[in-house]
Amino acid sequence: MQGFKLTTELFFGSQAINHLEGLTYRNVLIVTDGFLESSGMVAKMAQHLPAGARYQTYSDVKPDPSQELVDAGVAVVERVQPDMVIAFGGGSCIDATKAILYFAHEHGMDKPYFLAIPTTAGTGSEVTNFAVITRGENKVVLIDDFLAPDGALLEADFTKTVPAKITADTGLDVLTHAIEAYVSNAATPFTDALAVKAASIVFEDLPVVYRDGLAMRSRARMIEASCSAGIAFTNAGLGINHSLAHALGGRFHVAHGRLNAILLPYVMRFHMSEPKYREPYDRLAHDLGMADADELLARVIELRECLGVENALSDLPQFEPAAFEAELSGIAEAAQHDRCTPSNPRAVSKQDLVNIARDAYCGRR
Ligand SMILES: NC(=O)c1ccc[n+]([C@@H]2O[C@H](COP(=O)([O-])OP(=O)(O)OC[C@H]3O[C@@H](n4cnc5c(N)ncnc54)[C@H](O)[C@@H]3O)[C@@H](O)[C@H]2O)c1
Ligand SMILES: [Zn+2]
Secondary structure: OOOOOOOOEEEOOOOHHHHHHHOOOOEEEEEEEHHHHHOOHHHHHHOOOOOOOEEEEEEEEOOOOEHHHHHHHHHHHHHHOOOEEEEEEOHHHHHHHHHHHHHHHHOOOOOOEEEEEEOOOOOOHHHOOEEEEEEOOEEEEEEOHHHOOOEEEOOHHHHOOOOHHHHHHHHHHHHHHHHHHHHOOOOOHHHHHHHHHHHHHHHHHHHHHHHOOOOHHHHHHHHHHHHHHHHHHHHHOOOHHHHHHHHHHHHHOOOHHHHHHHHHHHHHHHHHOOHHHHHHHHHHHHHOOOOOHHHHHHHHHHHHHHOOOOOOHHHOOOOOHHHHHHHHHHHHHHHHHOOOHHHOOOOOOHHHHHHHHHHHHHOOO
16 A cells, blocks of 8 residues: 655745744744855844744754754753744754654654745655764764654745755755656655756756746745655655765765755666666656656756756865775665665666766766
8 A cells, every 4th residue: 555645734935934923933943054044034034033022043953963953952842842943954953853853752852743845945854753863973864754844834035045055956866856756765746846846947947047046936946846745755665876975964064955956867868778677767867757767867967067067076066085095885784774765666786876976976978
């Protein structure tokens, strides 16, 4: 038997932010990062809270949130005892909030109403039951229905300040979610429909918002694509592209979306080298109006280039050759045990993962 679940209620479209005004919660904790607070975006969002509501912020979230900042957030939420928590930010803020509420619940606290407001069009974390937390050099994936927000408010206006480079990284994360969900061994016709829609928007609108961050129609389409891809993968799972990105990200501290984007063609080639695993890529290509999997691969590479993404990991300054070789075995092992690997369409050995990571490092085709 298969299933499809969306526990999060969505609020989107023109003036979605006005939804906040009708809420009845009065003691609000906003979890965010230092940039979003100091730039005035948090205050701008909070203006829409209902009259009489007071709010406090926990703004210590950093990219790839650590267990330590989550633990500090647990202490804050236990002190504030909010009736609503708003995660305001990119995937890092939303994931940190998920983990804070998860561990506070383990300590006995009831879960307050949880609203996620994404400010990047990327992770889809506002609708997923996934959270990624960094413990030492490992990015640990938590998967639990408890993590899914109660509500997700999609307001494209909050994404218009995202710089071009982060727009590219986060937008290519959407594409990776869509492709991995589509080829996953747990994909269904329902997740396929969402993945195709998300991928087609990325091909059309991501170059537009990369060139012009104020192209609001495309910004709105990208935040919807991000959410659609999130709904697809929370139901269908992801694959080894994400497993390797987690293992590399914990060790080399490169943005999650950029790592996914660099890895994507190498992971696609690994799958497409066997007819059985090439088949879903052919189907996805047809659904996107392309001839076959080869054209899809060429379009992915072309999109990466047009967004200024490096072709190989060795093109990034963080990837010093000796350090990469020293870490390679640990990277492959971490990726093999990552919680995204079981839904990968093709079974992988540690050696397969070493080979893919090395190809991606060298830029070998
Ligand atoms: N839970 C999930 O389902 C899921 C899925 C994929 C990735 N992730 C995780 O999410 C994290 C990545 O999230 P992300 O890609 O959204 O990036 P991020 O949240 O780490 O943010 C990246 C940078 O963008 C800045 N930023 C955010 N919004 C902005 C705005 N509106 N204007 C200007 N700057 C802005 C942030 O301050 C930060 O410096 C990683 O830890 C990744 O592992 C989670
Ligand atoms: Zn991702």
